[in-house]
Amino acid sequence: MTIESPNLRPIDRVVQFVERIAGITLGLVTLLVVASAIGRYGFARPLPDAFDLSRLILGVAIAWGLASVGWHGTHIKVDLLAQAVGPRARRWINVFAWLVLLAFTIALTWKIGNRVEAAMGGGDTTMDLRLPHWPFFAAIWLGLVAAVFTTALRLWRVLRDGVDLGEFDGIDESLLEDQK
Amino acid sequence: QEVTLRLSHWVPPTIAPASRGINPWAESVQEASDGRIAIQIFPAQQMGKAPDHYDMAAQGIVDIAYVNPGYTAGRFPIFSLTEIPFMTDDSVGAAKAIHTWYSENGGLEEMSDVKLCFVHPHAPGALHSKVAITSPEDIAGKNIRPAHATMARFVSLLGGGPVQVPAPEAREALSKGTAEAVTFPWGAMYDFNLTEEVPVHLDMPFYLSSQVMVMNKNSYDRLSDENKAVIDEHCSPEWSGKVAQGWADADMEARDQLMADGQTFNTPTEEEVAAWREAAMPLIDEWKETVTARGGDADSILDAYKAALEANDAAY
């Protein structure tokens, strides 16, 4: 990891690590659904709990992905006003937007924490293998906790350094430069 | 009008469980209260997903919610006894029996966050398939869409593959061959457009899926005494029987219609019936284990259930 990305700061590395794990999880769910389809058509035997496991694991990946998006700022949002105003005003718009996101993420983390507690006592399980739900919910909750941290850090960077939200990889500007 | 109660359910507003069960119940409450209680009905998952409905009532998101305990495996272990096949052949008697039995045998603890209003089973559902299935061995190697977690276990036990798709997608799963059979109440053949996909029916009372209507406790406590009386009157084994009757009638009409349409009805022999019942025995053992592990007295709860069914003339 350090070899391929020597210029990353520790926080970038942590986020990168987290999103890679989440990305791999997405890949695994894809394989699970394919394997289940093969099991059903090929052997008239679906994988036990493929239905419950794929949706629960994907939920975990999405929750951890929220941490990644909270950091990178690539949520779907309306840029019209932010683009029309100057850099100072834009910074304050960005601060406001990410403050609201942070507040929502905290509320969500709190309430889903309650859900995890309830699930630990409630005995919800998957349909076939009767695996308890709560470890999946707990993993979702941990992803949200991570999202609170990354969103707060991003907010801090917007406040302190005035960095913008969103990091689309633009076209190579030098390519267009040549054509002038 | 003094109070508005929000009632959420997850079935389309026009099909039997709503039109012949939920809606008449709500109308009766409004009438009996002389218009003091208004019930706003939110059908078709407008206020939340079907498996979330118990929590929605418990947490006050809505005042009254229609719950299928079978959608949340492991959550209501005692209630899941009612999902084991071949226990009853009459849903109206069973509705009253379940209401009384569950209230007296751990139901108040299992659903401690809410007030139980009524129990709402369909007429005993059947097994509908593309090719004839008459004995338990026929299940092996077949993909079957089960009604709930317990039927999923049953299919697994018999060597079949349970295919979990939501009811409205059953037709798609059948037409694509993802599933070759379904367990459904008779009415669902028309509600979900399945008549051409699975025209072969095993004509025996197979299983029950019992929904329950539950009410948020605070919403109840806030009511005036006379309004409480109206709700109490409507949350009774008698009302469970009434709403079950409405749904059962609709199911039997659908069965008659299927016969009139010339679909294939296979009536099992006595030996086959015995074989099916025998095959379901492990489900009872598994149920006992679960309940015992949760600290319940499984044997006495089971005996009480059988006695309640007998008392209501609804035992298999």
Place this chain on the structure above:
Amino acid sequence: MTNGFIASGGFVVLFALMALRVPIGIAMGIVGVGGFAMVVHPVPAMNLLSQSPISSITDFNLTLIPFFILMGVLATNSGMSAELFRAGRAWLGGFKGGLGLASVGACGGFAAICGSSVATAATMTKIAYPEMKKAGYPDAAATGIIAAGGTLGILIPPSVVLAIYGFITETDIGMLFIAGVVPGILAVLMYMLTVRVWYGRHLPPADKFSLSEGLAALRGVWAVGLLFIAVILSIYFGVVTATEAAAVGALLTAVIGMLRGRLTWSTLLDSLVEALRTSVAIYTVLIGATLFGYFLAVTQVPQEITTFLTELGAGRYGTLALILLLFFVMGCFLDAMAMIILMVPIVFPVITALGFDPVWFGIIVVMTVELGLITPPVGMNVYVINSIAHRVSLVTIFRGVLPFVTIDVLRLILLIAFPALVLALPGSME
């Protein structure tokens, strides 16, 4: 305070938050919970957060969204989108405005393996915009063509928005996808016509066509063809469900990319991360729009709108026109997916009561929200192009895309007049 007043207030606050760059899903979620608290009570409103978001992210019926996103990302990262443009250029480049035609064609081809319009627009901006710029295309034309071409992403199957429509209305998603094929091809042709007729004269002359180059370019696009056929035919013939087709499609794209040496383990990992991020952005809108939907439902405003529309007596097509107008106006301000989640549950009962086909309406409504992607002030395709081609202002892109909006409306009228264009293909399934 009446519920109607609270609901309209909710929309005002929603648009204010969105204007201040609060992520759309978060804005909807906050207004949804806040509005629910005003109508019902704050405690149950907060409890919505314990239930609904977890249900949304763990819903099996939505898992096909990340799979189709992943398929599109893998296709891009293994060079398939560039190959499509090269093929388009080789065959259509000889006409006047040839690069524009090639861009539309490549957008259509890419839409056949990517489920999202924004992703289609983003991918094609990176590939086609520099080429058009180099050839001397005006910015308005170059970006307008891509913004419009990008909308094909949600019409030509696979499509995230069609999948969500199917999810909400319990309509067969596979059938919806098949129904999108003919209108998608029609859209490609009409867009090409617009490029020729509207922009053609002002565009620089084109490359010379060479048969050998044309054939060579075709050899590059077999993978896209294979993927489209594998996914769409397996849905058409009912071999697999749409979710399974999506997962198989993503896996197949990765395998093809690896076999051709275009994907390394490292780019595969990057693709997974990129697909996850895009999916998370989509799920955030889903979560928020669902919460906002519960708020609207509890105000009873949707029920009142439904009753109003039913009792209006405007006739079948009058009511349909009214509904589409509502979608068009709201589409100017709302995200396509958010609109489907909010508005379809409200109007769908009316549509079925009027006897319209749910599959046909799915295509019609997706084409209407497609317009929202390219109309100001909130046009996601335009935003994403602007975020990649920084120097082209939003206003320029909105200006460039205008002729395509007009042609889209024409196409809409055409498909309303001739529903068979939509329904013939899905009707022939099985």
